[in-house]
Amino acid sequence: MYVPTAKILASCAVVFCTVHLRYAASAEPKGVHVTDLSLLVSAELPCTWPARFPWFQMQPYRRLGPLSAYNSEILLIDPNTGTQMDVPPHSIPRPDSGLPNAGPTGLLFPEQVPPWQFCGEACVIDCAELRDAARNGSSALVTKERVMSWEREHRPLSAGDVVLLRSGYSDTYYRPLPEGRRFIADAAEGLAPAWPDPDVDCMEYLASRGVMLVGTDSPSMGPLPAHLAEPTHVAGLRHGMIFTEGLTALGPLPPTGAFYAMLAPKHVGTAGSEVRAMAVVGEPLAGELITHARKHNVTDLSLALSPDLPLTWPGRGVGHHRQPFLKVMFDYNPNVASPFQIHMLDSHAGTHLVPPSYALPEPGQSAIQHAADVRGWLAEYERRFGPRGTSDVTTDQVPLSQTCGRARVMDVAQLTGTADSKNWPVSPQITVEMIQRYEAETGSLAADEIVLLRCGWSDRYCKAGPAGAACMVDPLNGRSEGWPAVSAETILYLAERGIACVGTDAPSIGGVDPKQALWTYWALGGRGMAAVEFLTGLGALKDKTNQADRAYFLFAPIKIQGCHGGHGRALALVDEG
Numbered sequence: 001m002y003v004p005t006a007k008i009l010a011s012c013a014v015v016f017c018t019v020h021l022r023y024a025a026s027a028e029p030k031g032v033h034v035t036d037l038s039l040l041v042s043a044e045l046p047c048t049w050p051a052r053f054p055w056f057q058m059q060p061y062r063r064l065g066p067l068s069a070y071n072s073e074i075l076l077i078d079p080n081t082g083t084q085m086d087v088p089p090h091s092i093p094r095p096d097s098g099l100p101n102a103g104p105t106g107l108l109f110p111e112q113v114p115p116w117q118f119c120g121e122a123c124v125i126d127c128a129e130l131r132d133a134a135r136n137g138s139s140a141l142v143t144k145e146r147v148m149s150w151e152r153e154h155r156p157l158s159a160g161d162v163v164l165l166r167s168g169y170s171d172t173y174y175r176p177l178p179e180g181r182r183f184i185a186d187a188a189e190g191l192a193p194a195w196p197d198p199d200v201d202c203m204e205y206l207a208s209r210g211v212m213l214v215g216t217d218s219p220s221m222g223p224l225p226a227h228l229a230e231p232t233h234v235a236g237l238r239h240g241m242i243f244t245e246g247l248t249a250l251g252p253l254p255p256t257g258a259f260y261a262m263l264a265p266k267h268v269g270t271a272g273s274e275v276r277a278m279a280v281v282g283e284p285l286a287g288e289l290i291t292h293a294r295k296h297n298v299t300d301l302s303l304a305l306s307p308d309l310p311l312t313w314p315g316r317g318v319g320h321h322r323q324p325f326l327k328v329m330f331d332y333n334p335n336v337a338s339p340f341q342i343h344m345l346d347s348h349a350g351t352h353l354v355p356p357s358y359a360l361p362e363p364g365q366s367a368i369q370h371a372a373d374v375r376g377w378l379a380e381y382e383r384r385f386g387p388r389g390t391s392d393v394t395t396d397q398v399p400l401s402q403t404c405g406r407a408r409v410m411d412v413a414q415l416t417g418t419a420d421s422k423n424w425p426v427s428p429q430i431t432v433e434m435i436q437r438y439e440a441e442t443g444s445l446a447a448d449e450i451v452l453l454r455c456g457w458s459d460r461y462c463k464a465g466p467a468g469a470a471c472m473v474d475p476l477n478g479r480s481e482g483w484p485a486v487s488a489e490t491i492l493y494l495a496e497r498g499i500a501c502v503g504t505d506a507p508s509i510g511g512v513d514p515k516q517a518l519w520t521y522w523a524l525g526g527r528g529m530a531a532v533e534f535l536t537g538l539g540a541l542k543d544k545t546n547q548a549d550r551a552y553f554l555f556a557p558i559k560i561q562g563c564h565g566g567h568g569r570a571l572a573l574v575d576e577g
Contacts, residue, residue, distance in 0.1 A: 032187070032282035034401040035258075037247050037292045041274070042561040043477040044179035049080045049219075051188065054330065054342050058523035058560065061323070063366050070359050070516050071564035075322045076504040078342040079272040082559065086221060086243040089111060090271040093336045103408055105335070110267045110305030113242060113306050115571055116296040117212050119289070120162040122279055124253045127167040130196035137190030137222030142198040144205035146443045154255050159210030160294035162260045166250040167196045167357070170217045170254035174248065184219050196221035214260065215244035215277070218418050220288035230335060235459040244277055253279055253292045259289040263556040263569040265350065268306040270341050271333070275377070276556035276568060278400050281420045287397060289552060292573040299551075301505075301535045302351040304555040310461075311350045311534075316476045316514075322346040347395075347565030353557040354509070354531040355398050356391040358564050359521035364392045375517045381522055385488065385573035389526035397557050398530050405450045407553040407572060409541045410438050415454045425475060427482030432493045447498025450553045454538035457483045459507040462536065475512045485511025488519040495527035503532040503553070503570075535570055542574070550574075 041047045041056060048056050052077065062072035079085075095104050125147060144167055149220035151157060165368065173183040185310040187194035195218030198206075206214060214236060221243045222229025223235070224325035234242065244262045264273040280286045292298065305325060313322040323346040329339040348354070361368050370378065382388060415428035430453060441443060461471035475482040483506035494502060500523075502509060508526070509531045510517025524531055532555045541551045551574035557566025561576070 004077040011361055016501040025029060027489070032280065032285045034399070034404055035249065035252065035281060035567050036400050036559070037249055037279055038275070038559045039170060039248050040396060040561055044176050046174065046177060046185070047082040047421065048078060048472060050185045052175065052331065053080060054077050058563065062362055063524060064359075064370070066369055066371050066465050069374050071357060072322060073347045073563055073565070075343060075347055075560070075563075076344050077556070077558075079267065079270050079274055081243065081274045083246040083275050083277050084250070084272055085110070085275045086233065086237065086245065086272045088237040088240060089336060091230060091237050091335055095264040097337055101234050101238060101339055101550035103238055104214060105238060107555060108240060108266055109269050111269075115300040116293055116298040116305065117242060118263065118569070118571065119259065119261040119293045119298065119573075120160045120213060121256060121290045121293070122164050122248060122258040123150070123154070123161045124164045124166050127165050129422060129551055131167040131169050131172065131533075132193045133196075135194045136192055137194060137224055138188065138226070139194040140196045141223060142196055142202050147202060147205060150255075157206070157211055160290070161209075161211055162213045162215065163206055163211050164247065164250055164253070164260065165196070165198070165214070165216040165218070168251065169195045169330055170219070170246060170248040171251065173185070186555070187224060194224035195219060195390050196298040197221060197466065199228070199234055200224070200231050203232055207239040207241060209516065212241050213244070213311055214241060215247050215260070215262070217247040217250050219246050236323075244275065247277055253281065257281075257286060259286040259293070261554055261571065263571065265558070265567045265569055266300070266304045267343065268300045268304050271336070271338075274558050276558055278404070278556055288575075289573050292552075292575060295576070297574055297576045299537060299540050299572045299574065301537050301572055303458060303534055304534050305350045305567070308464040309321070309472070310471040312346045314473050314476065322348065325349045345567065347531070347563050347567070349422045349567050351532070351534050351536070351568060351570055353395055353403065353531060353555070353566040353568060354521070355564060355566070356393040356523060356528050356530065357394045358526040359390055359518060360391040360525040362392045363530055365390065374518070377518055381488070381519050382476060385492065385523065388522045391525050392527070393564070394561075394562050395557050395563045400556055401534060402552040403555045405448050405501070405553060406444070406446075406496045407452050407541060407551040408449045409452045409454055409551070410435070411454050411537060412484045416455065417481065419481045421481070422481070424445050424478040425482055425512045427475075427513060427516070429487045429516070430484055430489070430490055431487060432490050435490060435493060445494070445497045445499055447500070449499065450501050450503060451494060451499050452503040452535070452538055452553065453484070453486065454505055454539070455484045456539060458534055458536040459505065459539065472507050482512035483507065485509065485516065486520055487516065488523040491520055491523040491529065493525065495529060499529070501530045501532065503535050503555070505535040505538045510534050541572055
């Protein structure tokens with residue numbers, strides 16, 4: 001089980017601490033480190049761009065008690081929140097718009113960016129002496145000469161490299177408010193020096209070297225004063241580059257040799273996205289992943305996030321649904337003749353994480369009054385499996401090393417059509433015996449692996465319009481068979497095998513029967529395990545018996561403090577020769 005050192009609190013000492021957790025498996029191979037490079041998102045932190053953008057909000061609308069057996073939140077989040085991504089439509093208008101700087105990259109929205117472009121070899125350029133080197137309200141500029149000097153010392157940049165500009169700005173100034181105004185607001189008001197950033201010539205030089213992803217630990221890729229910001233954006237984005245803004249903790253990374261990935265939820269038609277950024281340091285794994293990225297052997301396993309798709313739990317009957325995924329338009333961006341967007345969603349929308357605390361009470365929270373049926377299910381569960389357990393491990397405390405690792409892809413599509421219609425609503429169960437047969441055929445499961453259960457459900461049924469009812473509404477209401485689900489016994493068996501994370505391409509790992517689903521989530525959380533639900537495209541992965549050939553799975557949710565779910569992006573890197 002997890003034994004967290006402490007809850008993450010909104011204080012400068014804890015925002016930047018490394019959270020060490022003991023969980024069901026030690027997912028980092030010896031000598032390899034998975035490093036989180038992402039800012040914590042919280043209303044108490046300066047995670048929102050302060051110039052008239054809607055503030056980040058998290059509303060805990062599902063909590064354990066008589067009305068809910070689960071914890072969940074409504075999120076109101078702008079793509080420019082915390083660690084974030086800019087794609088070309090941030091500054092490049094559509095090619096048919098007639099606007100200045102219009103071009104074909106103005107159509108490269110997050111769902112159109114090729115998955116290989118989200119990762120590569122980190123080339124870390126030290127810019128620390130530029131922090132606070134300019135006058136108030138202005139940025140010290142990163143020039144192409146600085147980049148060329150780095151190349152002379154290390155090696156020439158080339159396609160497949162990710163340039164990360166490290167000044168330590170976010171490490172120094174990303175603090176709880178009001179002290180955190182120094183991060184963006186004070187600089188924008190001319191009360192303090194602004195963050196270091198590239199100038200136009202630097203960005204054009206990086207493009208000439210074939211670099212397609214640039215990151216910075218400044219809050220924006222645009223230097224101040226404001227008239228400098230847009231030209232720098234345009235200089236890179238017009239070439240089809242993408243940016244990571246608001247990185248943190250770049251200091252420990254080596255100048256070259258680390259694998260970098262920016263995992264951005266697959267928002268449709270937006271100019272950017274909130275993201276989770278990470279690095280893998282250590283051989284041979286980092287080198288393997290870099291090679292796969294350079295060969296473009298990267299597969300996207302994430303659902304597109306769009307209001308016309310069945311992305312959130314509809315519940316059974318009427319009035320039991322979770323917050324639908326919505327786009328909210330506001331203000332207007334004259335550079336691209338389009339409104340800005342924010343998103344409102346349940347924390348379990350689309351491809352998402354289930355942390356241990358999703359269905360468990362916090363330690364000491366013994367006075368929960370569940371509904372009568374849930375009390376009965378709990379009594380039966382504890383007679384069979386022992387105490388359900390407690391957890392305060394929310395999404396921000398789940399280490400990325402737990403949700404990233406060698407993939408074991410198990411095909412369970414043969415279960416489809418095996419549930420007697422007389423018993424609907426019900427899901428066919430993925431049993432211990434099935435796991436054991438799979439191990440007998442492909443080799444025993446290992447503690448550093450991610451088990452991915454492939455039934456093809458999201459590929460077939462996550463569709464727009466009335467056809468989307470087949471995804472969740474019809475199975476939950478007994479009009480069709482439910483998707484294959486994992487039994488509590490199977491979760492406990494996987495925990496014994498040292499598995500810390502399980503993924504599924506179905507809407508949930510627990511299925512449509514409420515009792516069996518809750519048992520599954522209690523077993524999952526009680527063993528400190530996490531789940532990644534609503535994956536897609538798992539059929540593209542080949543399960544191989546040679547561990548070195550297996551796909552490497554990456555998933556990272558947005559790092560939101562105290563959240564009991566987390567939307568994110570899943571990728572797989574695999575050796576295709």
